[in-house]
Amino acid sequence: SKMTVKAVKMPCTSANVYTKVPDGGWGWTVAFAFFVVEALTYGIIKSFGVFFNDLMESFDETNSRISWIISICVFVQTFTAPLSTVLSNRFGHRLVVMAGGLLVSAGMVIASFARSVVDMYVTIGVVSGLGYCLSFLPTVTILSQYFDKRRSLVTAVASTGECFAVFSFAPAITALKEQIGWRYSMLSVGVLQLGITACGSLLRPIVIREQEEEKAQPPEESTETKYMLENEQTCTSIESIDSGVDITTSPSNVPGKTKAEPKSEEPKQHGQNPVENNSTPPEPKTKLLDFSVMRDYSFICYAFFGLFATLGFFAPSLYIIPLSRSLGIGKDHSAYILSAMAIAEVFGRIFAGWVLNKKPIRKIYIELICVVLLSVALVAFPFASGFWGLMICSVYFGFMLGTVAGTHIPLLAEDDVVGIERMSSAAGVYVFIQSLAGLAGPPLAGVLVDTTKNYSSAFYSCAAGMVLGAMFLALVRPYKTGLCHHHHQQQQQQVEESTAGPPPELPDDFIDMDIGKAEHSGKGSDSV
Numbered sequence: 261s262k263m264t265v266k267a268v269k270m271p272c273t274s275a276n277v278y279t280k281v282p283d284g285g286w287g288w289t290v291a292f293a294f295f296v297v298e299a300l301t302y303g304i305i306k307s308f309g310v311f312f313n314d315l316m317e318s319f320d321e322t323n324s325r326i327s328w329i330i331s332i333c334v335f336v337q338t339f340t341a342p343l344s345t346v347l348s349n350r351f352g353h354r355l356v357v358m359a360g361g362l363l364v365s366a367g368m369v370i371a372s373f374a375r376s377v378v379d380m381y382v383t384i385g386v387v388s389g390l391g392y393c394l395s396f397l398p399t400v401t402i403l404s405q406y407f408d409k410r411r412s413l414v415t416a417v418a419s420t421g422e423c424f425a426v427f428s429f430a431p432a433i434t435a436l437k438e439q440i441g442w443r444y445s446m447l448s449v450g451v452l453q454l455g456i457t458a459c460g461s462l463l464r465p466i467v468i469r470e471q472e473e474e475k476a477q478p479p480e481e482s483t484e485t486k487y488m489l490e491n492e493q494t495c496t497s498i499e500s501i502d503s504g505v506d507i508t509t510s511p512s513n514v515p516g517k518t519k520a521e522p523k524s525e526e527p528k529q530h531g532q533n534p535v536e537n538n539s540t541p542p543e544p545k546t547k548l549l550d551f552s553v554m555r556d557y558s559f560i561c562y563a564f565f566g567l568f569a570t571l572g573f574f575a576p577s578l579y580i581i582p583l584s585r586s587l588g589i590g591k592d593h594s595a596y597i598l599s600a601m602a603i604a605e606v607f608g609r610i611f612a613g614w615v616l617n618k619k620p621i622r623k624i625y626i627e628l629i630c631v632v633l634l635s636v637a638l639v640a641f642p643f644a645s646g647f648w649g650l651m652i653c654s655v656y657f658g659f660m661l662g663t664v665a666g667t668h669i670p671l672l673a674e675d676d677v678v679g680i681e682r683m684s685s686a687a688g689v690y691v692f693i694q695s696l697a698g699l700a701g702p703p704l705a706g707v708l709v710d711t712t713k714n715y716s717s718a719f720y721s722c723a724a725g726m727v728l729g730a731m732f733l734a735l736v737r738p739y740k741t742g743l744c745h746h747h748h749q750q751q752q753q754q755v756e757e758s759t760a761g762p763p764p765e766l767p768d769d770f771i772d773m774d775i776g777k778a779e780h781s782g783k784g785s786d787s788v
Contacts, residue, residue: 277467286464287406290399291414293459295421297357297399300453301364301392303425305330306577310433314442319377327578329380331702336389337396338695344397345688353398354463360394361456363387368450372443395456397691398463401684404673405466411670412623416613419666423606427599553678553686558740562677563693565733566668569631570697571704571725572638573665576657576718577601578702580641580650583715589647597651601658608662616667623667624676624737630663631730637661638723642716676740697725 278285308330315326347356367388374380400415407414436445553559580601584594612630616623637657644650669687672678678686705718 277469281406281408281468282466283407283410285406286466287403287414289462290403290406290464291418293462294399294403294415294418296459297395297456298419298421299425299429300456301396302422303429304368304449304453305333305392306422306426307429307433309578310430310437311442311446314437315377315380318442321377325377327702327706329377329384331699332381332385333389333392335695335699336386337392338691338698340390340393341397341691341695342688344393345684347394348398348401349684352465353402354460354465356394356398357460357463358457359460360391360396360398361454361458361460363391364395364456365391365450365453367391368453369447372447372450391456393691395460397687399459400669401687402463402466404670404680404683410617411673412616412667413613415670416609416616416666420606420609420662423602423609423662426602427606430595430599553682553689556678558676558736559678559686559690561732561735561739562672563690565631565729565736566690566694567697567729568725568732569664569668569729570694571701572634572722572729573661573701576638576641576661576722579705579709579715579718580654583641583719584647584650586715587645587650589650593647597647597654600651601654601661604655604658605662605665608659609666610662611659612663612667622676622737623671623674624733627664627667627671628730628733630660630667631726631733634660634664635723635726635730638719638726641719676737701725 312326315321315329319326344356344360367383367386370387371380371383374383403415403418404411433445433449436448440448577598580598581594584597589597612626615621615626634657637653637660640653640656641650644653669690672686672690673680673683701722705721708717708721709715711717
């Protein structure tokens, strides 16, 4: 029978039940919600730089101390990723995202009344950082569950909300500051982020149930047929008396009783109801956090890829303007370079989703190519000179960043990494590991810049991390297919064979002795 993808009509608070992954349906609403959540989380984080000068003047602090606001926020966001997974598996994605939206909004609103930078560390760094984690990760996880064939394309397009936010929020907030000041502007941003709660209410859970096919029950055997079969089995038992089979007329005690035994006997022996045997088996209890992914070598390699690649995600956005200013480029033209990078990232995300949506294609290899090209972009920045040279590097970097940033988390759902069944737990652990690089990356780049007095060192450190990430990404597929273990197993087998020595030699008359014994026992039985 033809399988349907039509959802079962259920209340809005219940799950959408499909017979297979819909690749659409309510998933389009979830994709729109993810677009908005991306804009109100990562879009605001990347646009927060417009408040830096105002905070430095108001609190009389250095740029380094103000930059720790975002560093703490990003660290809390990624470090608490396993908590987001546990809460999502316990209470559902919808409630967790709605609670995260309230935390994000509350942290930003309270920060608008802050009197010191330490207050900002607590409000935006800790409170909003936790809210960002509870909002983003469950949304991208449930979006991956609604799509299969179109997963890469839809996720990439929906993730462009971050890019559009960077392109639009920065000038909008700047204009708003000139009218009402930075405190009321930050308050307005916090109120706007309440939209995350509204998006969370749209995240209906999804349940995939295989379509039940009614199996044709065999017609019941007539009484006459049963008696004939029973008599035939009785004769067989009498003829087999010499082999030790008891004489019986009960089909249940006869070997080969499958035709005579009623089908309801087997479930009763196991204490089951015959009706439940044809129904859908009960779903296994979901683990709050499945740490079995840490025993998967392919996931470990992928996690190390995310750890080192994160070094190249945020630092270029922070240092592109100082680098351009050091080259003698004006403030306005430097802003154009950052905007061009954001626009190029939009096209990179869409392009990556379109390519990864092609069949057949090995997505992990496409990701590897994009990471290598992104490393080349980071190395090219120090060699750029003038406005147009830096503009070309920024556009190239933004495009390649979009191909990687928009796909590295959804790629966990592919079978080459962990698969859709374990994506929720894998995403929590993966983002948690990323938190180390998210916290250490910008300060490390800052130390290199202060030591060398050259902004090029920041880009070289990002490129080095991206190259290491590419090396670990190249090992994901071999470990998944077992190629990395094959050579080790062959060496171990050769060592065991060399230590065991040659097999023991059997005597020439070994088989003759066994045959003689067999003939002797056969003659004895004949005489009996």
